[in-house]
Amino acid sequence: MSVSPPASAEPSTAGLVRDDAEALELAARLAQRFATGAAERDRERLIPHEELDALSTSGLLGITVPRSHGGADVAARTLVEVFRLLAAADPNIAQIPQSHFAYVNVLRENGTAEQRRFFFSEVLAGKRFGNAQSEAGSRTVQEIQTRLASAVDGGFVLQGKKTYSTGALLAHWIPVLAKDDRDRLQVAYVPRDAAGVTVVDDWAGMGQRTTASGTVELDQVRVPADRIVPHHLTFDRPQLHGALAQALHAAIDVGIAGGALADAAEFVRTRSRPWGEAGVERAAEDPLTIQRFGELAVRLRAAEALLEKAGAALDAARADLDADSAAEASIAVATAKVFADGVAVELSSALFEVSGTRSSLAETNLHRHWRNARTHTLHDPVRWKVQHIGRYVLNGTRPPRHGQI
Numbered sequence: 189m190s191v192s193p194p195a196s197a198e199p200s201t202a203g204l205v206r207d208d209a210e211a212l213e214l215a216a217r218l219a220q221r222f223a224t225g226a227a228e229r230d231r232e233r234l235i236p237h238e239e240l241d242a243l244s245t246s247g248l249l250g251i252t253v254p255r256s257h258g259g260a261d262v263a264a265r266t267l268v269e270v271f272r273l274l275a276a277a278d279p280n281i282a283q284i285p286q287s288h289f290a291y292v293n294v295l296r297e298n299g300t301a302e303q304r305r306f307f308f309s310e311v312l313a314g315k316r317f318g319n320a321q322s323e324a325g326s327r328t329v330q331e332i333q334t335r336l337a338s339a340v341d342g343g344f345v346l347q348g349k350k351t352y353s354t355g356a357l358l359a360h361w362i363p364v365l366a367k368d369d370r371d372r373l374q375v376a377y378v379p380r381d382a383a384g385v386t387v388v389d390d391w392a393g394m395g396q397r398t399t400a401s402g403t404v405e406l407d408q409v410r411v412p413a414d415r416i417v418p419h420h421l422t423f424d425r426p427q428l429h430g431a432l433a434q435a436l437h438a439a440i441d442v443g444i445a446g447g448a449l450a451d452a453a454e455f456v457r458t459r460s461r462p463w464g465e466a467g468v469e470r471a472a473e474d475p476l477t478i479q480r481f482g483e484l485a486v487r488l489r490a491a492e493a494l495l496e497k498a499g500a501a502l503d504a505a506r507a508d509l510d511a512d513s514a515a516e517a518s519i520a521v522a523t524a525k526v527f528a529d530g531v532a533v534e535l536s537s538a539l540f541e542v543s544g545t546r547s548s549l550a551e552t553n554l555h556r557h558w559r560n561a562r563t564h565t566l567h568d569p570v571r572w573k574v575q576h577i578g579r580y581v582l583n584g585t586r587p588p589r590h591g592q593i
Contacts, residue, residue: 334347350405384407385405536557537558
């Protein structure tokens with residue numbers, strides 16, 4: 189466990205992404221770069237400081253900023269594909285900015301004109317949002333005990349402790365989820381180096397080892413009133429906040445599955461031995477191995493198709509948002525997430541089945557795919573998503589507006 193200093197290099201100049209095609213091109217190029225060294229970073233638990241700075245300076249972190257503020261305002265389909273590409277290379281790097289985009293969306297939903305002007309400018313300059321939302325020790329994960337108390341000078345004071353704070357270690361701003369004096373949900377945007385903020389690098393999960401999802405301690409942190417966004421208003425109306433956040437998680441799962449299958453294919457082509465009864469020279473010529481790869485590829489393509497359909501549903505709902513379109517988008521995302529959850533675990537496990545004993549050697553570190561899949565898919569239970577899908581299909585019951593579907 190260690191208490192870490194503020195985020196590394198301040199991105200001095202960030203590129204400006206102009207459209208969806210450029211965003212996808214950049215993501216593909218960065219993914220190729222991030223794939224190199226992903227196994228070593230996992231093995232040695234090397235936090236990806238340089239990689240996150242590259243992500244900042246590329247301009248990708250600003251692609252959901254509205255065009256009226258100078259951003260590309262890319263489609264949801266594009267955003268989820270960006271995350272899938274990054275996750276196939278290194279799902280740790282993909283997970284770190286997931287909260288960044290969620291909290292850019294909080295500003296889009298309920299930020300004032302001045303808040304949007306200021307923070308969208310920060311994002312376009314390459315500044316990163318982390319998160320401080322989850323807490324340990326409460327009865328359920330939805331209960332928030334961190335308090336945002338009114339101060340005599342018109343500002344506020346934060347007091348609390350957050351866990352699983354992915355992105356906070358490498359952030360420039362930490363959005364903090366807290367309850368105010370009237371028990372309403374608020375988001376306080378706090379500088380990473382603000383007095384009273386301590387980020388502890390104590391994440392010790394078996395997978396997603398370099399997301400630095402540690403603890404944030406908030407001790408009498410002063411927050412000006414103009415850094416507070418009334419997040420409770422988000423859920424008083426039809427919204428896509430939860431669906432968008434969940435779609436990015438689904439994209440990470442699909443990316444993990446794709447990365448696992450690609451590494452399995454490379455291993456079988458270059459290192460696996462054929463089974464004697466196959467009567468072939470190379471493992472890649474074994475008809476039963478070929479059959480299994482075909483089955484796994486079908487599963488992966490289905491997950492990719494559901495993810496694309498979820499992104500399209502988000503875009504359609506954003507163009508004509510009401511209770512029905514919001515519900516339809518949430519169900520489409522939930523469907524993609526349920527399927528992606530199982531596929532990520534299945535393919536990262538099947539990797540060993542098709543690759544053979546050598547693939548289990550510690551030196552290959554191929555087990556990182558399964559560890560990453562199993563850890564990331566614990567984010568929230570898909571069994572509840574299945575419940576909401578069933579209720580919607582059978583009885584037309586819209587899913588709840590709590591930001592997690």
